[in-house]
Amino acid sequence: MKKSYIIAAVLALALTAWVLGGYFLRTDVKEVANAPEDTKPVPAMTVSVRTQEAKPVSQVVVAQGQAEPNRTVTVRAETMGQVAEILADEGSTVATGDVIVRLEQNDRQARIARAKARVREQESAYEAAQALGKKGYQTQRQADQIYSSLQTAKAELEEAQIEIERLEIKAPFEGDVLSVPVELGAYVDTNGEVATIVDNHPLVASVQITQQKITDLKVGQTASVTFATGQEREGKIRYIAARADEKTRTFRVEIELPNSDGRIPSGISAEAKIPTGSVMAHFVSPADLSLNDAGKLGVKTVSQDNRVVFHEAVIVMSDADGAWVIGLPPKARIITLGHGYVQIGEQVQVAEEQGGAGMAGSKEAAARLTTGGVGEPTAAQ
Structure with a gap:
């Protein structure tokens, strides 16, 4: 009997412990769920920034073509x-x-001799007709007929002489x-081909210009042409087609070049570079470029209040070192490291570069691409 009470007491204590344990567990979960969130601010992302100013970049229309003679003629007999x-x-x-x-002359000299004799005969007849006409022994009509025969004889003589010259x-x-x-x-035979002669001075570089760039060109504009032989010449545009090719939608442009020494032959490939003005542009490395949500190419910069700004960029020239782009403000704080981890409008911390690689590349590119203007790099279109 005593053993039964002991077992009942143990079961009661176990049940009480189980109930109370569930209560305290629910209480702890509720307290955790209702605990206030950590209000400690997340630190702003740090990005590397290079501050640079836009530089003047000479824009150049580049076109491929070939060297052509100034004129070519097929000489015929x-x-x-x-x-x-x-x-x-x-x-x-x-x-x-x-x-x-x-x-060969063949009998052409004999024809001239006969024509001369005929002229002399008709001249004598005409002189006699004039003398008789003054005395009234011959009518004016007869004199006119003899004069006509004289003119025919002279024309036949002239034709025979021209025929000799044509030999x-x-x-x-x-x-x-x-x-x-x-x-x-x-x-x-008459009109048979005898020779073909080409005139390579001046030489003409014929190139095709796209319809988007043709309005940038005008007759008399200077151009630089490099040939497949490595030779270069400076010349001027002498002709711009008034109508585009129906198949390619390009315009034929002729550049006249000096070639008095005849060292550049016609028919070889040529590349023309035609300056069309200049723009203010920034030099950026490929790593500085990014895409926005719309898929537009551009550059991320930092505003004065250290917020990320995206500028759509247009490349006016590019090479292995980077690209010259327009679309940025004249003075820009370009994000060079970390632009892939920050969003537009986001507040960031700035670590300024001191003479970074991008600027060095800019200076090297400017020095390499200068074409006449002091310190002005050239942008090919």
Whole structure:
């Protein structure tokens, strides 16, 4: 009996402990749930910043093309005949009026002799008709007919003399003989091809300019052309097409270049650089560029109150070291380290760079890309 009471007492104590344990557990959970949050502020992100000012950058339109002769002509025979002499070889230089090919005369001298005799005969007849007409022995009509015959004879003589002159096929201008597709003794028809002559002075660089850039160019504008041979020439735009090519939507532009020494041949590849003005731009390294939520390329900077600002940037020139961009304020505090971890408008702590690598790259690029203006780098478009 006593043992039963003891067991009952132990069970009662265990049940009481279990109930009280649940109460205290619920109380602890409630207290934890209702505990106030930690109000300690999170420290602002620290970013590395480089302060720099925009620099003048010369903008340049770059276009590919080829060197072309100033003019090319296919010299043709104005009369038929057999080739008697070839006086200009392929690759030789000729002056204006130099004989390239001479044809056989055959009976052309005899034709001139007959034409001269005919002229003399008609001149005598006309003189006699005038004398008889003064004495009244011949009518004016008869005298006019003889005069007409005299003029016909003179015209026939002139034609025969021109025919002799046409036997000498001459260069129409100074240039280089590109080809002579005839052989000694060959027969040439009227309008037959005798030679091709090219004039490479001045030389012309023909390039294609996109429709977005054509309004930046004008006739007389200076340009620099580099050829596939490594040679360079300075020239001026002499022609801008008034209509775009229907297939490529580009405009043909011709740049006239001096080539008096003839060292640059026509037909080789060429690259033209045409300055179109200058803009104020910042040099940034590729690591300084980022994208905003809209996918726009730009640069993150820090405002005067140390908040992150995003500026959409337009690249006006780029190379292996970085890019010259516009769209930033004249003086910008560019985030160079940490821009990927901060949001636009976020307050940040600033660690200023002292002569960082980006600025060094900017100076090197400016020195390398200067094209005429002192300390003005060139931006290719």
